[in-house]
């Protein structure tokens with residue numbers, strides 16, 4: 001039997017749009033790549049990006065900085081985290097999230113996820129009571145948005161400050177409100193594998209005067225903070241500037257130029273991701289051995305990746321299934337492995353965290369969860385072929 005094979009790489013992005021390339025070349029020709037190197041009266045690309053992204057989010061302030069993880073780190077500090085304080089976070093996330101908590105001097109306290117890959121609300125409430133944490137860093141991991149009405153109510157009830165990791169929800173919303181606007185701070189990544197691509201980069205958004213002033217100074221503004229794109233009153237800086245350290249992590253004009261030119265196409269690209277996501281979902285839905293997450297009506301997600309479970313596979317079958325799909329060109333990632341691999345790691349491999357935490361529900365869900373990137377270089381027809389291969393390989397084992 002001749003089995004169909006898929007031939008495109010799962011890590012190939014679309015090219016940077018021509019408009020962005022042209023703008024980047026202009027910045028290179030100017031020689032003024034540093035964000036504070038401006039001509040008289042000039043508003044640099046980094047400052048303009050801050051204005052554009054704040055407007056896109058419908059928020060007052062945006063800070064462009066060096067990475068998503070960096071934005072998470074200074075968000076916690078700007079929101080007032082004290083050394084050694086506990087910070088809640090969902091256990092299914094990527095390593096930069098506990099890393100940012102640690103970097104900010106906090107102590108990660110992990111919370112279980114449920115079968116929808118979102119934080120488990122009952123466990124979250126328990127952990128809010130037990131840990132007395134004043135901060136919750138909610139990672140919208142793989143674009144799954146938890147019930148934000150319930151989350152904001154819990155945060156209010158326990159006086160917890162919410163910080164959102166929107167690395168996978170840029171362009172997404174909940175009940176018509178953009179992901180990243182529910183908490184005190186929203187943090188975004190513009191690293192190559194996310195929804196805007198500048199190689200590396202981060203964006204932080206907030207409506208809070210003091211948070212943005214502190215974040216700007218932390219990011220390495222020196223006393224040039226007035227050159228930022230979205231600013232609170234100068235008096236806010238006067239109050240905090242001398243007791244806020246410089247943690248050098250700026251965005252430069254070259255990357256900002258590339259991002260600014262991509263921003264007008266973001267919503268269109270989100271729709272293209274969803275077309276592909278839905279095509280794959282439709283192909284997998286008919287297989288009774290495959291469990292797909294339910295996506296509530298209130299969630300407007302961006303389907304830049306898809307997760308599914310095959311609960312009936314045992315440990316040995318998991319590895320064989322991944323290998324069989326890989327042999328047919330379909331690259332699946334597995335978050336259940338005891339050893340971290342590539343970008344993927346399970347929470348218990350972050351050994352700098354207190355080892356007393358055991359999260360059996362999260363481990364059980366991840367043990368049979370598979371994860372697949374959806375680059376925009378794949379066509380909608382490609383998704384049907386990928387779906388057919390997964391479907392066949394599941395049936396070979398369980399059919």
Ligand SMILES: *Cc1c(COP(=O)(O)O)cnc(C)c1O
Pocket residue numbers: 067068069070093094096097139140141142165167168188189190191200201202
């Ligand atoms: C990529 C990512 C980050 C960090 O972004 P960087 O820009 O790579 O630092 C944080 N959280 C999640 C869930 C991510 O995928």
